[in-house]
Amino acid sequence: MAAFSSRVMLGPLVAAIDQGTSSTRFLVFNAKTAELLSHHQVEINQSFPKEGWVEEDPKEILQSVYECMERTCEKLTQLNVDISNIKAIGVTNQRETTLVWDKETGEALYNAIVWLDLRTQSTVERLINKTPGRNKNHLKHKTGLPISTYFSAVKLRWLMDNVDEVAEAVLTRRAMFGTVDSWLIWCLTGGKSGGVHCTDVTNASRTMLFNIHTLDWDPELCKYFDIPMEILPKVRSSSEIYGLMKICSSLKSGCLSGIPISGCLGDQSAALVGQMCFQEGQAKNTYGTGCFLLRNTGAKPVMSEHGLLTTVAYKLGRDKPACYALEGSVAIAGAVVRWLKDNLGIIQTSTELEKLAASVGTSYGCYFVPAFSGLYAPYWEPSARGIICGLTQFTNKSHLAFAALEAVCFQTREILDAMNQDSGIPLTQLQVDGGMTSNRLLMQLQADILCIPVVKPSMPETTALGAAMAAGAAEGVSVWSLHPEDLSEVTSEKFEPQINPEGHK
Secondary structure (H helix, E strand, O other): OHHHHHHHHOOOEEEEEEEOOOEEEEEEEEOOOOOEEEEEEEEOOOEOOOOOOOEEOHHHHHHHHHHHHHHHHHHHHHOOOOHHHEEEEEEEEOOOOEEEEEOOOOOEOOOEEOOOOOOOHHHHHHHHHOOHHHOOOOOHHHHOOOOOOOOHHHHHHHHHHHOHHHHHHHHOOOEEEEEHHHHHHHHHOOOOOOOOOEEEHHHHOOOOOEEOOOOEEOHHHHHHHOOOHHHOOEEEOOEEEEEEOOOOOOOHHHHHOOOEEEEEEEHHHHHHHHOOOOOOOOEEEEEOOOEEEEEEEEOOOOOOOOOOEEEEEEOOOOOOOOEEEEEEEEOOOHHHHHHHHHOOOOOOOHHHHHHHHHOOOOOOOOEEEOOEOEEOOOOOEOOOOOEEEOOOOOOOHHHHHHHHHHHHHHHHHHHHHHHHHHHOOOOOOEEEEOHHHHOHHHHHHHHHHHOOOEEEEOOOOHHHHHHHHHHHOOOOOOOOOOOHHHOOOOOEEEEOOOOOOOOOO
């Protein structure tokens, strides 16, 4: 009886699928307290078939989602939590990563081309060269974005030009294009048997095919990239019921069948929502594979004069207004840790990096610019490459580890400076989240280099929380209130800048 009463006490739950660049998670939250009840995480393999190419297997991405759902449901059962209390599921995802699949077989026609991938560099140069005045911001007035390898349209163009199966499927009208959110929602709502082909405004705003003012696909942009509009998903808000889960009933996660998928946000937008940055001027920085600083600019898109992107932050309901953000995007943050581990072998686990760096407490004049995928904000220079300089006979792997952490902080400093110049109102503190924020040395360094406090919530899964909030607040679900007075108090830790005698200026 006691077990039964504790099951009843929880009230409604909301789940989130968080499909990131390096891993997939499934997390379950209490809709009333925002408390994380259980989760499971699976790493995703990346392949690098040629220099600068980065791919992931769409099947593996989907499989990882099923595995995370299954394992989390097992954990919830062990915790005596009634899975039928899950009232909605939100999806959040690595943005820009591009997939094309066959709607009749349900199979992907090529690997997913990851946002970091550089194979489209020559396509991008060709496009920029044919613009008046060779201007990479030629489409910015509609898209908020520079013409860059980063966004989906050029990746889709590459697939249509270089993969016969894709070109053929487009001709025979069997092709479907989508970013990771669209692939997952289509598969999870039935796939070739009635799957829903949709995306949300935040993910659509990263394709270069979407007009951020009209909030829809733009015929002129599609013509510019020569992409047929019928292969594009339908654009929806970030918080509404898109469709219902369909899962094999023999699985433990089979009891998720019939639950609405009702939230969808690109990962950086989801983190903004999860950090409760609903007021104009509020900002957050996420340290994941890359590093992304977003500042809420309210109901109007603000164009940057300093190399930042203008993006859709969220649209929390069909009839709700869209909210916009300025974004500073850095391609390589956590990815530098993976590189030190997998390519150089100087650490075995990510946590070792902090110990190694702390053992020296300085980089001794060694600087690391991890421009593995060119430089993103504020430069947008795809031909840049990584560099390590200032080496002496004294330099060892600990100094390199420290320089890698400093690199993440310096890149953030650069986009924060651009953000402050654009808005004219300097941020007085920085809200942070993402995997790397568990590195306390990094957080302290970041505060020292920015000269403002860095505030980290004690529940680090902000991205998933944002997707759960959007799903739980959707019309027809309504188990999560987003009214300011109902949002739960967030406990956090603050890193104050310490005056550093070495002087990071």
